Amino acid sequence: MxxxxxxxxxxxxxxxxxxxxxxxxxxxxxxxxxxxxxxxxxxxxxxxxxxxxxxxxxxxxxxxxxxxxxxxxxxxxxxxxxxxxxxxxxxxxxxxxxxKESSVSLDGVNVYGKSRSQKIREGAFSVNALDVKPIVNSLNNLTTLVDHSAGVKIRQEGGVGSDYDLSINGMSGNSVRYFIDGVPLDIKGSGVSLSNLPVNIIDRVEIYKGVVPASLGTDALGGAINIITRQEQKNYLDVSYSVGSFHTHKADLNAQFVEKRTGLIVHPTVGISYSLNDYMMKGVEVWDEDSRKYVPSDRRRFHDGYFSVLTQLEAGFRNKSWADAFFVSASYSKVDKKLQTGSVQSKVYGMAERQSDAWNVSARYQKDHFLLDRLRFNALFSHTWDYSITVDTAYRKYDWNGNYIESSRNEITGRGRSIRHYNRPLTVVRGNLDYAFSASHSINLNYMLNRTGNNRYDELDTDFEAANDVLCKHIVGLAYHQSLWDGRMENSFFVKNYVNHLNIRQTDLYWQTGSDEVKGSSTKSYPGYGAGLRYNFFQPLAVKASFEHSVRLPLARELLGNGTTVYANVALKPEKSDNVNLGLFGTWHPAGAHTLSYELNGFLRFVDDYIQATVSEKEGMMQYENVPAVNIKGMEGEVRYDFDGRLQLSANVSYQDARDQRKLKDDGKPSATYMNRVPNRPWLFSSSGASYTFHDVFLHNSRLRIGMDYQWVHWYFLTWEAYGARESKAKIPTQHICDADITYSWHNGRYNVSVECTNFLDKLAYDNYKLQKPGRAFMAKFRLFIE
Incomplete structure (x- = not known):
């Protein structure tokens, strides 16, 4: 109805x-x-x-x-x-x-223009838009920038290259989808993420909260992150190299060459990351021979090396009579990761490792006035050969001293020796039609096909049953947009249809994975719908509201595991949620070059079959399961101040209260966790930042930027608060993290040097599943940009 x-x-x-x-x-x-x-x-x-x-x-x-x-x-x-x-x-x-470029410099004139990011923030949906260009000289990965955004929290499982959990307004993990220029980021390979994507290819990052535009063609429940790359049509070379603590190195190359006669654009990209991640673990338990018991001590990580590479070559044309944009690309990504721990740091590994390789070919086409005068057409085809292998052949049990004892079981699963292969080919097809009836009214039709295979086998484990599963989803979205009263009011209405096709072939560990319940082929469809509106009373005051009934289909990682620390659960049900957002925002220019902007948002999430990761501390393994019902409510606020493009101040705070709504267990008895806060989820946190830019320091046309950031996270329980004695329950303690950076640029930005110190107070910092993060760390970066 x-x-x-x-x-x-x-x-x-x-x-x-x-x-x-x-x-x-x-x-x-x-x-x-x-x-x-x-x-x-x-x-x-x-x-x-x-x-x-x-x-x-x-x-x-x-x-x-x-x-x-x-x-x-x-x-x-x-x-x-x-x-x-x-x-x-x-x-x-x-x-x-x-x-034409102006040769005259005007002093004393204040121009208040709206950047693309600001216009996106002022749209009908609840969205953060983060500009990367102003801080690209000091930025080493996107996770740092995104983690400081209002309503967003990233929790990593360790150092460089470790898995992480990102939450938006209380919805986290796979409830959040990732895109690059409107296309799923997965096409680059499962090893490519916010942490190893080259930052110098990026123009801005859009973070949609709860309600996601139909044009993205996704089944995101908690929100979506859309990374927008640079689109200049000019020649340039942009290279950078970073070196830092814990034997960390990072190199990026982004270039573009335009052949004047034909207009052919060639765009190569390379990103390389490497780290030993040999930071100090504080207070871990090690065996003491003198006292004959386990005692807390400090030990370095010894098996956590990480290496990743992403290369891409794109070629095509812009602004031709037959296409506004047509590009073909080929990319290759590789990740080698040694595994130091399971999902809890008490499980120590010494030889297990995971490797992945992914090849991708894709083509994209864009044309305005396609067949009709005001019809815009976008199309994409992409295929990725994504291959990973997990090696777990050591019959050993390690401790934090790096010592081991011989065992009768492997390190990760506690079973036989294993060299497990996963082939997960991914095909993505996207088509988008946008027709403008006028400057104020338009309609958009979007279709997305996402097909993932899961061909798995094991070289050594004869008990492991090979299987070739298929996950395929079709998502169709229809949206209507209005802009009324000279843009003071914007409305957007949309409907979606999610079609989920599964073909589950695996049958092993059926008591753990539920494969005996859902084996075979099945197809189901789920409707979705929503609306958003924004009204601008005057520049310092505007309101926005949005609603979506959304569906989120489980991912391959949740349904089929990851081959290492995550068990499959093929009986997982899709999440469904009614998401509501209400916000106030505005920008005020009190005098001269002063600009003050603010945003205040409240949100409600009513989630059924909430997908929650559970951890077995004994095994160090994790599995996703459905929680019948979870309600999330919260508020967030952010204030930003700018003076003359020199001084920037910002602060935000987020409150997210997620509660279990399950009154009765399957056997009819009362559930002990009813109205408990969902565990292992930060529910109160804030961040603030300050930076100042000096001009013409030491050299003409130079800039010196000094910045500092502070993050605070309230403590939270690791498991359900109803279980066990409160005083002895495991919890992630309160976090206080301070970072600082200094950047010097000269020759109109051609040469850039920056030094960053993260966690400079060297505070003990836990994060996802109480896994320690690095202490104080330094990173130096040199960037060369030539036009």
Missing amino acids: KFSFCLFLLLASWFVGLEAAAQHNFILSGKITARDGSAMPQVTVSVKGTTLGTYSDADGKYSLRLKSGTYTLSLSFLGYETLEKTIVLNQNMTRDFVM
């Missing part, structure tokens, strides 16, 4: 929009470029003598709805000459413009 009602609202709004669109006369549109042909985003396009205007998008394109008449357009952008053109509009018109 809800689905039908939402569909009725969408169609009704569509027809209202069509009628409204018919009342508007003509569309003026076009593209704005620099003299070298590169697209210019964020250019202000205003109609002189009126309050009408817009901004060019990421591709330099603009669109205005105007009645017939004669108008003078004014185009302005900081650092470029203001361009004025008079046009006579009596039909739909396409008009392109070329901006």
Whole structure:
């Protein structure tokens, strides 16, 4: 009934929009470029003598709805000459413009433009938009930036390259989906993540909370992270090298070459990360011969080496008559990871390791005015050969001294010797159609196919049963967008359909994995729907609200395990949730070059069949299971201050209260965990940051930036608070982490050097499943950028 009602609202709004669109006369549109042909985003396009205007998008394109008449357009952008053109509009018109760089420096003039990130934050959905460019010189991985965002918490299981858990508004793990330019990040390989993706290819990061636009074509329940890469059409070379504590090295290369005659663009990318992760573990239990008992002591990690490489070569064209963008690419990623512990640090490994390799080929196509005048078409095809192997052949039991005793079982699962292979080929097909009835009304249709195979076998374990499982999902989304009253109000309505096809062949460990219950082929579909709106009263005050009934289909890691520390659970059910967001935000320019912005959000999540990871401390193994019902409520707030682009201050705080709603157990008896807070989840945390930039220090056209960040996390229980005595329960203690960095750039940003110190107070820091993170660490980075 809800689905039908939402569909009725969408169609009704569509027809209202069509009628409204018919009342508007003509569309003026076009593209704005620099003299070298590169697209210019964020250019202000205003109609002189009126309050009408817009901004060019990421591709330099603009669109205005105007009645017939004669108008003078004014185009302005900081650092470029203001361009004025008079046009006579009596039909739909396409008009392109070329901006010229200004040779005059204007002092004492404050220009308040809106970046692409700010415009995204001011949309109808609850979203954080983080600019990477201003801090790319000091940033070593994306996890640091994302972890300091309001409502987001990243918990790593160790040092460089370790697995991590990311939560958004209380929903975490696989409830959050990752994209790169709107395409699932998985296409780069299962070993590629926020932690090893080269940062110098990235323009910004969009973090959607709870309600995810239908255009992303995903089944995310808790939110989505969309990484937007740089799209300049110019020649450049961007290389960086970092070296740091615990034998850590990182090198990135990002370049682009444009052949002038044909317009062919060649874009190579390389990212390499390496670390021994031999940091000190504080207070771990080791055997003391003198006292004949286990005593707490400090020991270095000795089997936690990590190496990853990501290479990609992309070639194609932009701004051709037959395509606005057409690119083909090939990429290869490799990750080698030695395993130091299980899911708890009391389980110590000394020889087990995991390796993965992934090859990908893909093609993407984009065209405006595709078949119809105002129809935009995007398409992508991608196939990834993703292969991993877990080696667990040592019959040994290690301790934190690095010593071992001979055993009759392997290290990870406590069974026989194992060399386990997983082939998980991934095919992704995406098609997106966007039709603009006018500058204020548009409709979007999106389709996404995601098919994952799971061909597994073991070289040594004769008891292991080979299988070839299939997970396939089809997601269709239809969305209608409105922009009313010169953009003061924005509405978005959408419906989705999630089709999940499973073909489970595995039967081993059925008492653990539930494979006897669901073996064979099955197909089910689930509806979803939602809406978002934003109204701007005036610049310092706007409101937004959004709602989504969402479905999240389990991933391969949850259903089929990871081949090392995670058991399969093929009987997992999809999560379903009603997500509600309500927020206030605004930007205020009190005087001169001062800018103050704020955002306050409240949210509710009503989740059925919540997927929760449980850990067996005895085995050191983990498995995902359904919790029948969980309610999450919370609030978050953020304040940002900027003075003249020199001083930046920010602070945010997040409260997320997730409670178990299961009153009765399967046997009809009362559940002890009813209304307990969900364990192993931070529920109160905050972060703050400050930076100041000095200009022309030592050298002309140089910058010196000094920054510091602070994070605080309230303590929380590792397991359900109803189990065991409160005073002896395992808990993750309160965290206090301080980081600092200093960056010096000269020759107009061509040469850049930065030094970063993380956890400079050397506080004991636990994180995911009470696994220790590194103490004080240093990182130095050199970056060369040549245009």
